[in-house]
Amino acid sequence: MIYFNNVTKKYRDNTSLADVTLSIIAGEFVSIVGHSGAGKTTLTKLILAEESPTDGTVYFESTNIHKLSNTQLTKFRRKIGVVFQDFRLLTNKTAHENIAFAMEAIGKNDEDIARDVPHVLQLVDLSNRASHFPHQLSGGEKQRLAIARAIITSPELIIADEPTGNLDPINTNEIINILKKINDLGTTVILTTHNRSVIDQIRKRVITLENGKIIRDDKEGKYVL
Amino acid sequence: MMTITLFVITSLIFVQAALSATLSDIKDKVDVTAYFVQGTDETAIMNVSQALQKLPEVKSVNYTSAESALSQFKEKHANDYLTLQALDLLNQNPLGASLSIKARDPSQYESIANFFNNNSALSKDASNIIDKVDYNQNKVVIDRLTSIINGARRLGLIFSGVLILISIMITFSTMRLIIYMSREEIAVMRLVGAGQKYIGGPFMVTGTMVGIVSSILTILIFLPVSIWLGNQMTDFIGINLFTYYKANFFQLFILLLGSGVILGSISSAFAIIRYLRK
Numbered sequence: 167m168i169y170f171n172n173v174t175k176k177y178r179d180n181t182s183l184a185d186v187t188l189s190i191i192a193g194e195f196v197s198i199v200g201h202s203g204a205g206k207t208t209l210t211k212l213i214l215a216e217e218s219p220t221d222g223t224v225y226f227e228s229t230n231i232h233k234l235s236n237t238q239l240t241k242f243r244r245k246i247g248v249v250f251q252d253f254r255l256l257t258n259k260t261a262h263e264n265i266a267f268a269m270e271a272i273g274k275n276d277e278d279i280a281r282d283v284p285h286v287l288q289l290v291d292l293s294n295r296a297s298h299f300p301h302q303l304s305g306g307e308k309q310r311l312a313i314a315r316a317i318i319t320s321p322e323l324i325i326a327d328e329p330t331g332n333l334d335p336i337n338t339n340e341i342i343n344i345l346k347k348i349n350d351l352g353t354t355v356i357l358t359t360h361n362r363s364v365i366d367q368i369r370k371r372v373i374t375l376e377n378g379k380i381i382r383d384d385k386e387g388k389y390v391l
Numbered sequence: 392m393m394t395i396t397l398f399v400i401t402s403l404i405f406v407q408a409a410l411s412a413t414l415s416d417i418k419d420k421v422d423v424t425a426y427f428v429q430g431t432d433e434t435a436i437m438n439v440s441q442a443l444q445k446l447p448e449v450k451s452v453n454y455t456s457a458e459s460a461l462s463q464f465k466e467k468h469a470n471d472y473l474t475l476q477a478l479d480l481l482n483q484n485p486l487g488a489s490l491s492i493k494a495r496d497p498s499q500y501e502s503i504a505n506f507f508n509n510n511s512a513l514s515k516d517a518s519n520i521i522d523k524v525d526y527n528q529n530k531v532v533i534d535r536l537t538s539i540i541n542g543a544r545r546l547g548l549i550f551s552g553v554l555i556l557i558s559i560m561i562t563f564s565t566m567r568l569i570i571y572m573s574r575e576e577i578a579v580m581r582l583v584g585a586g587q588k589y590i591g592g593p594f595m596v597t598g599t600m601v602g603i604v605s606s607i608l609t610i611l612i613f614l615p616v617s618i619w620l621g622n623q624m625t626d627f628i629g630i631n632l633f634t635y636y637k638a639n640f641f642q643l644f645i646l647l648l649g650s651g652v653i654l655g656s657i658s659s660a661f662a663i664i665r666y667l668r669k
Contacts, residue, residue, distance in 0.1 A: 240581075240586050241584070243582065243584040244584035246584075248582050271583050271586075271589055272584050272586075273586075315583070319584070
């Protein structure tokens with residue numbers, strides 16, 4: 167599904183990723199671990215085409231994503247749902263509106279929105295918080311809302327960039343369980359984290375990055391650093 | 392901010408109207424007069440007049456007969472007893488008939504004066520019947536007037552251009568600030584796969600609405616302004632700006648509306664472009 171071919175990313179003199187080659191198959195749950203600055207976020211930004219590689223190519227299915235036009239890129243991004251550590255919710259919209267907005271943005275009609283939003287809110291157990299604004303939600307609720315927004319468009323891939331970084335262990339568990347459920351339903355998940363207990367709990371493929379290089383790639387890995 | 396831009400544009404239109412009125416007033420006072428030798432046959436003068444009227448640069452030709460010239464002279468010097476007495480002593484009309492010619496543009500007086508020097512343009516003996524053409528006496532004034540008019544126009548154009556450019560930059564910066572405040576929302580929109588029209592559309596509409604509201608505000612602001620200028624400045628600038636405002640209200644409003652909408656949408660488009668890039 168995703169293929170990194172000798173990808174290097176440099177920010178001036180700082181090499182964030184060095185000659186990375188990896189492939190991710192559809193339906194996989196891949197955790198990318200490493201210390202801060204190891205290159206985890208750069209890797210996700212390259213998949214989202216928010217950044218372009220200094221050298222090498224990144225393929226999504228058979229498409230070189232950094233050769234896409236603006237219009238093609240917009241359509242490509244609809245295949246990916248993104249969850250961030252800082253949630254990136256729209257503060258002036260309610261929980262319901264935050265999700266509806268993602269559907270509107272890709273051209274869904276009011277009927278679809280009225281049908282799907284309550285359903286996805288129920289999936290993340292936020293039905294009773296639909297009319298609450300982000301500042302009225304706890305950290306765990308905000309992250310569940312962010313996940314709901316990411317999955318509402320039925321993406322092929324979910325990228326969760328440090329989604330548990332701001333959460334307590336109970337909320338962390340909840341978020342990981344939701345991501346596992348999403349993966350069980352067939353969606354590919356890429357999770358970046360430096361939380362040892364999270365990785366040890368998932369027991370799926372783990373790619374370990376250090377100084378921009380892949381130092382381990384284990385099928386049923388543990389956090390080893 | 393957009394209102395200021397449109398205010399500047401409207402002010403320039405008013406200044407241009409006042410300048411045009413003043414210049415046409417000055418232009419109207421300038422002419423070239425051809426004096427005919429005494430006793431010239433009126434038919435010959437009329438032939439010259441008709442030939443002049445055929446010239447594209449000639450706006451009008453006024454004939455003053457020798458008798459009219461004399462009566463005008465007497466009227467002008469009604470209180471000058473000595474002059475009138477001297478005139479009576481002559482026992483004949485010393486003044487000749489004349490043609491007063493107005494050009495469409497002050498720069499064309501020279502070619503009209505050349506017309507008199509060019510014998511082939513007149514009937515065979517016409518050059519003999521012309522006593523003098525006062526172009527040379529007026530030449531300095533006409534040349535200076537022409538250069539002042541051209542200079543004023545050029546300066547007005549440059550001034551307008553610079554002000555409009557500054558105004559566009561101010562509007563553009565304002566729109567950029569509005570868009571900058573929504574940058575997080577734009578980033579989220581891009582991440583969920585929103586199209587360029589979906590992201591940029593509301594800002595374009597905002598820019599257009601700002602343009603429409605500003606044009607209405609500007610036209611309303613100019614109502615009391617033009618009334619005041621009409622009451623206070625008509626004698627000074629030679630045109631009643633309130634009358635001008637009323638007479639051209641529809642055109643002014645359409646111009647302001649068009650400028651506002653174009654300025655608003657173009658500024659928004661330029662400001663949003665950087666956020667729509669990859």
